[in-house]
Amino acid sequence: MKKGDIIELKIDRYAFEGKGIARIDKSLIVPGTKKDEGKPNNYVVFADGSYPGDTVKTMLLKIKNSYAESKVVEVLTPSPYRIPAKCRYFGLCGGCKQQNLDYEIQLKFKQQQVEEIFQKMGGFRDFEIEPIIPSEKVFYYRNKMEFSFSDKRWLKKEELADEKIIDKNFALGLHIPNIYDKVLDIEECFLQSKASNQIMNFTREFFKKKNTPIYSTKTHEGYLRNLVIKQSHHTDDLMVNLVTASEDDDLMVEYTADLLKEVPAVTTVINNINKKLASVATGDYEKVFHGTGYIYDSIGDYKFRVSANSFFQTNSLQAEKLYATALEFAQLSGDEVIYDLYSGAGTITIFMSGRAKQVFAFESIEAAIMDAAENANLNKIKNVNFIQADLYKSFLPIVKKDEIPKPDVMIIDPPRSGMHPITIQDTIELSPKKIVYVSCNPGTQVRDIKFLADAGYILKKIRPVDMFPHTYHIENVALLERQ
Ligand code: SAH
Numbered sequence: 338m339k340k341g342d343i344i345e346l347k348i349d350r351y352a353f354e355g356k357g358i359a360r361i362d363k364s365l366i367v368p369g370t371k372k373d374e375g376k377p378n379n380y381v382v383f384a385d386g387s388y389p390g391d392t393v394k395t396m397l398l399k400i401k402n403s404y405a406e407s408k409v410v411e412v413l414t415p416s417p418y419r420i421p422a423k424c425r426y427f428g429l430c431g432g433c434k435q436q437n438l439d440y441e442i443q444l445k446f447k448q449q450q451v452e453e454i455f456q457k458m459g460g461f462r463d464f465e466i467e468p469i470i471p472s473e474k475v476f477y478y479r480n481k482m483e484f485s486f487s488d489k490r491w492l493k494k495e496e497l498a499d500e501k502i503i504d505k506n507f508a509l510g511l512h513i514p515n516i517y518d519k520v521l522d523i524e525e526c527f528l529q530s531k532a533s534n535q536i537m538n539f540t541r542e543f544f545k546k547k548n549t550p551i552y553s554t555k556t557h558e559g560y561l562r563n564l565v566i567k568q569s570h571h572t573d574d575l576m577v578n579l580v581t582a583s584e585d586d587d588l589m590v591e592y593t594a595d596l597l598k599e600v601p602a603v604t605t606v607i608n609n610i611n612k613k614l615a616s617v618a619t620g621d622y623e624k625v626f627h628g629t630g631y632i633y634d635s636i637g638d639y640k641f642r643v644s645a646n647s648f649f650q651t652n653s654l655q656a657e658k659l660y661a662t663a664l665e666f667a668q669l670s671g672d673e674v675i676y677d678l679y680s681g682a683g684t685i686t687i688f689m690s691g692r693a694k695q696v697f698a699f700e701s702i703e704a705a706i707m708d709a710a711e712n713a714n715l716n717k718i719k720n721v722n723f724i725q726a727d728l729y730k731s732f733l734p735i736v737k738k739d740e741i742p743k744p745d746v747m748i749i750d751p752p753r754s755g756m757h758p759i760t761i762q763d764t765i766e767l768s769p770k771k772i773v774y775v776s777c778n779p780g781t782q783v784r785d786i787k788f789l790a791d792a793g794y795i796l797k798k799i800r801p802v803d804m805f806p807h808t809y810h811i812e813n814v815a816l817l818e819r820q
Contacts, residue, residue, distance in 0.1 A: 338365070338368070338400065339397070340397055340400065341396060341397065342396070342397050343394050343395065343396050343397075344365075344366075345392065345394055345413065346359035346361070346382060346384055346387075346393055346395055346407075347359060348384060348389050348390065348416070350389055351389050351446045355385060355387075355434055356383045356384060356387070357383070357388055357391060358381055358382070358383055358384070359384060360378045360379065360380065360382075361378055361382060362378055362379075362380060363379065363380035366380060366405055367400060380403075381403070381404040382395075382404065382405045382407055383405070384408070385406070385408045386408060387409050387412070388416040388418050388419060388438060388442075389416060389418065390415075390417050390418055391413075391415060391416040392412075392414040393410075393411065393412050394409070394410050394411040394413060395407040395408060395409045395410060396408050396409075396410050418439050418442045419437055419438065419439075422436040423527055424436060424525070424526070424527055425525070426511075426521060426523050426526075429493065429521055430511050430513070430521050430523065431511055432511050432526065432528060432807075433528070433807035433808060434807065435807055435809070440471070440806060443803075443807070447469055447801055447803060447811050448466075448468065448469045448801060450779070450811065451466075451469075451779050451811060452466055455779070455783055455796075455799060458780070459787055459796075460787075461783075461790075461796050464796045464799065465797065465799075466799055467798060467799070467800035468800075469803055470659075470800070470801070470802045470803065471803055472652065472654075472803045472804065473658075474654060475806045477530050478652045478655070479528045479529050479652060480529075480567060480569065480570055480649070480651055481529075481565065481566070481567045481568075482529045482533055482565070483563060483564075483565045484510055484511065484537055484563060485510070485511070485520050485563050485564075485616075486508070486509050486520070486551045486561040486562060487518065487520035487551060488507065488508075488550075488551040488552075488553050488559065489506070489508070489519045489520070490503070490504070490507065490522050491508070491516070491519040491521045491522075507522075508520040508522040509523075509537060509541040509564060510523035510537075517554070517616070524537075524538055529566060529568060530568055533566045535599070536564070536596070536603065537564060539600060540564050540577075540579070540592075540596070543592055543595060543596070544592075547588075549561055549588070552581075552582045557582075557614060560581050561579075561582075562580040562616075562618070563579075563580035564579060564580070565578040565579075565580060567632050567645070569632045569634040569643075570634060571635045571653070572633050573602065573604065574604050574605070574631075574634070575602050575603050575604050575605075576605045576628075576631075576632045576645065577607070578606075578608075578609055578618075578623075578645045579608050579609070580609045580610075580611050580618050580620060581608060581609070582610070582612065583610065583612070584608075589606075589608050589624070589626050590626065593606045597627065603627070603628075605625065605627055605629055605631065605632065606626045606627035607645050608623065609645055609646070610622055610624070619645075623645055623646070630644065630645070631643060634649065635653075636653060636657050637660065639684075639687050639712075639716050640712075641682065641684060641687075641712050641715070642708065642715060643682075643708075644704075644708065647682050647704060647705060647708045648681045648682060648702075648705060650804070651804075651805075652805065655804045655812075658802055660688045660689075662814045663685065663748060663773045663775055663814050664692065666798070666800075666816040667692075667746050667748070668771075669689070669692040669693055669746070671694065672694050672745075673693045673745040674693070674695050674697070674743065675689055675695070675696045675697070675744060675746045676698075676699065676744040676747045677689070677696055677697070677750075678699050678747065678748070678749045678750070678751070678760065679699070679728065679749065679750050679751045679752065680698035680700040680705075680709060680723065680750075681700060681705050681709070681750075682708040682712060683698055683705075683708070683710075683712050683713060683723060685748055685775075686709065686713075686721050687709075687713060687718055687721065689748065690713075690721050693746075694720065695720045695721070696720065696721045696722070697724060697741055697744070698721065698722065698723045698724065699732055700723065700726070701725065701726065701728065706723045706724075706725050709723045710723055722741075724741075728756075728757060728760045729757050729759070729760075731759050731760075733763050733766065733767075743767060744767055744769040745770050746770065747771075748775065749764070749773070750775040751776070752777075753781065754778075755778065755781025755782065755784060755785050756785045758788070761785055761788045761789065764789065769819070770818065770819050771817065771818055772789065772794060772816075772818075773814065773815070773816055773817075775812070775813075775814050776813050776815070777810060777812050779801075779813045782813060782815065793820045794817040794818065794819055794820070795817065796815060796816075796817055797816045798816050799814065799815045799816075800813070801813045801814075802814065
């Protein structure tokens with residue numbers, strides 16, 4: 338067989354990120370291999386776009402000695418786990434990847450994946466695996482959506498025929514996976530709320546009528562870049578943030594007035610001006626056109642102020658469950674000194690503060706540190722300290738210089754790339770009794786935990802939390818104790 342050939346497979350296992358696995362005889366695929374009578378069906382073929390229980394026709398993309406990669410071209414018999422996707426853009430849009438899979442099964446696959454990562458990749462044996470915490474809401478769970486404008490609208494197959502009648506130079510919606518400059522124009526998304534859809538559709542019509550130019554990633558001319566909507570789960574706060582390449586106050590004033598008439602629930606309107614070439618939805622500076630420029634949300638008993646550009650967990654209800662899991666794992670008595678590494682806007686720090694003697698938070702972004710201090714004030718919390726530190730370098734000099742007491746417990750919640758080896762070394766040297774490692778990437782998490790285990794920490798238990806239904810993202814909490 339060669340690349341481009343199509344084969345028929347019966348999928349029996351789930352690998353990761355929407356890929357099913359079939360095991361077949363290697364001699365069927367790899368040229369020059371003899372049929373292995375002793376070990377039949379020992380060759381793994383990954384099929385992108387398949388689920389266990391499917392029979393598919395799939396095109397070979399890569400043939401290696403130990404496995405092959407392929408992409409499904411036709412589902413012959415669908416898996417019983419498949420359900421009809423709720424959204425009409427499913428399959429094209431980059432937002433949801435497994436909306437056509439029963440939610441219970443999504444959870445089961447996420448749980449299995451974490452178990453395999455820890456047992457097979459990590460080689461860990463005697464630790465407890467607690468069941469994944471499902472998301473309370475399966476739709477409308479996000480508090481933030483970031484839509485993009487594009488002068489290159491992605492045309493669906495049926496639209497290609499209608500190319501003349503469709504405005505292919507104006508789109509507001511979500512990106513197509515792996516295609517950075519094309520945007521799928523969408524009218525309805527089930528991830529945020531109905532108000533969010535109303536705002537998106539109004540915004541599209543408003544600027545289309547005015548012929549406002551869209552920023553081009555090629556020529557770097559044009560005005561409209563992104564529409565970011567932030568909505569509180571616990572208050573009525575609703576923020577509309579228009580990201581543009583330049584200032585046009587008159588246009589913003591008119592947009593704001595019309596938007597408030599159409600969607601009176603909007604509480605604040607902001608314009609972020611992004612003059613950078615990079616396609617990021619954060620401005621170099623911002624102007625407030627209505628309201629305060631903030632929304633307030635809560636996690637547990639604590640309130641948080643969220644500005645347009647500050648990081649806040651996007652599923653507020655699940656964030657509470659994630660933090661409660663971390664707190665339960667830490668088993669605090671109230672006398673502990675805690676370090677919270679990669680603390681962002683101080684949400685975990687503040688959440689734990691009522692159960693600890695003192696919490697010291699370390700984070701590199703200055704704006705996040707300022708938000709964190711503001712949030713501590715808002716909740717009248719005194720036993721927390723926010724320290725700006727780049728955790729790509731050793732932070733022990735800061736600990737020594739400021740005479741910060743040694744930690745009993747460390748909470749570590751790094752970005753997807755995981756911890757820097759220097760930070761792992763610092764952690765080992767600080768030698769806390771317990772480490773609670775919260776991660777959005779179990780792969781890097783297990784890598785880091787192996788280093789900590791080599792230095793004498795014992796992995797006690799893990800518990801995944803589903804923060805993002807219909808996506809492949811997995812959040813996982815792990816508890817380690819010093820031997
Ligand atoms: N614990 C927070 C934020 C977690 S996101 C919460 O639950 O909301 C990860 C955080 O790591 C971000 O705030 C990011 O700014 C921070 N970060 C990334 N690289 C860093 C570095 N080198 N040093 C310190 N903090 C870093």
